[in-house]
Amino acid sequence: PEVVRRCKRTEMSNSERIWKDGHLQQRRSSAKSSRWQRRYIQLLADCLRVYEDESMKRMRHQIALNTVNIVEHSDVVFELARRHDASNTVSLMFTAEDVKQAAGWLKELYWLRYRAEGGGVFGRSLADADTGGVTDVPRIVSECVSFLSTETCLGTEGLLRKSGQKKAVSALRLAYQRGESPDLTAASAHETATLLRIYLSELPEPVVPYFAYANFLTAGQKISLGDPDTELANLQGLIQILPVENRNLLKLLSCLFHMVQQQSDRNLMDATAIATLFSSSLLSDDNDRLLVNAEMALDPQPRGLAVSTITALIENYERLFGDIEFEQVIRRSVTPPPPPSPSPATLHLPQHQQHSASCVPTLTAGSSASAEIQKALSSITRLYREKAEESYALTRELVSLKSRLAACAHCQRHLLEVASEKADTAPPASAMAVAAQAAPRPQPPSRQSRAARPCMRTVIAELSDRLRGLQSENEALYKMLLAFNGGTGCGGNGAAAGNVSGSDTSR
Template identity: 30%
Template structure:
């Protein structure tokens, strides 16, 4: 009888809402590619607030945690729908902890206890918070962490722009003040200044950089913007295809070039514009490499990882891909005139009522330069008109 009571207690604990079924094996859902995975420390939800190291895996709106990175046994499940994610301020009495929390949805009048996590670094914590908020559907304000489409569409009201205003301002400042700066894009800027400029852009301002602004700060701001795009400039769906091109570019044949040109043509128009703009700019930077010590290979190394990166950024995958990313960026910078001809520059059209109604329409590609996605109603009316004329 005593054993039965224990069993009943253990069963009741396993079905606590939000906690999932600890100890259960991997489900078929685990075959899905995770949106994010990595080690975090989780605070125990008990009187003794100890920390447990766990491997967390995010798939869809479900966060599971495990004792190892093989996901052999599920220790718990956190359903994220209708949850809130908050960064926790650092504690002056206990510095060096990068904390955030997930507050589950309320169950009637009963408040649910938050889950508290500790990341390994500030950047790791911020990345988890951004990813979780995207999954939950919290709208991102400002410029950083906002999709390229949303930013460029919004900024068209200030006039036509090939690329986001922040990118243009950073590039123009570096061209004027930083082409001869040793270690440009390699040396870090001033953290406080980077944060101030970031906050200004996110607040909807379009600040200009004073002439005495540290050029490394502006370069760091540009890299930060590219790094925090919800999806990289080279979309995840094309990431591996781009890298595969590097294996063919070694041979004296046109196959590798043709494949690369096809992949570039398949880029969404806004992504193409931004990649083209960055490659042309980096070519200008390397022209001063005798002074700034940043040749094509150096620039490709420090900038490539901000433009091409896998959806899951585990250290092993990134390390393996680094030589290919560097080679691809080197080629695109050196051969920018061939790969990104000026004749293909197309400034996005200002938003209109019609384009606003087409948010869910298929995206246009560089390969269809003059093509425009038509309103479905217009297509139907056109077809009906042709049929009536035949009758």
């Protein structure tokens, strides 16, 4: 059946792309006395198809998504209810095996049904988020932060920590899933903060992407151990390398957290408490395991390193970001957003931030080499991200192999202990049994072929060497980015950019 399904998929056009398929229990909503029946479901971009079984020989129903609304009855039961203005369609109810399966179906259904209205935002990537045309961050985040940054909410005790009423939070979530704009002023600060926490926790990837996870942890550890001024400049350089949507969201959240911790005497929420709450959503690994990095060996707890890094982002927000225009956007002011590439003179940075202004890439329009340098800078940044993502994937493979090797070693030790116990308690064997045990036995073909395979330790050693090479390349690329930023960001008169020759730019 799997081969038949793949063949049928290849015959479909792009407009009939299958977003999700699988088995669900289904029955008609109007016939409440009918039994639940196991059906094979296919979800396409504009419709949902219900087949008798996986062979897809008989189609029972085909529902256009724009003619139904999604209604959740429980954690595993949901309904595609027919709209009042729709005709020639039916209402169907579905039951999943567990909560995880139901959440996967609902995520895709909400996205395909309400994406035209800006809905289906939960569980989608930042690239698919609806910004509302006002800011460069998801609309749900900007509206929640705008409400939470008011003086009344900032003074609420336990802000960002206490949970709101479950029914009210579910209603707000459903409104955003359907593309509506709920009135957050009618909700409490705890309900809005809970909605924000849920949205961030359901992102497919943390705000700081996986490829930058190790570098951010290393920077956070160096801030706590070394010179804060120098390491904050390096952390600012790492922030500039992030994708635009991740960088803007990190900036917005850091500003909110900075404003909350300034009112810690009223809301009892300091920077460490906030970082502990949001560390898994902002800076985390997929399974929170320690990456293979020699500089991180000083602290075996990566979660503690993540908390300290986020704490540094919150406490040093003005030094790392600093421009006041973004705080005005948070408060939903009518002032236009800042230009895409402002010069250091228009940023009005504080005095203590002038030393790190070189980490922001700024080019002068009158420079003859500005276009070439900007093109080279974007190429180096793209190459750095690709190398970092490859390094991260390789690290995950190494962690998996090492865990498997440790499990094999544990099993071998257990088998040896069991064999030794049996040998101690076994009765004395006869001479014929001893001779039979001493006779050589033919080795099975599977074991012979297994012996010819490369040793797992050899594979781990090769992957470790490759990972060290990638890390050295990443370090060289990062230094090159800092050199480009420092050469183009100091002074703002284009003198440094003009001194770069064509050969250096191409290199």
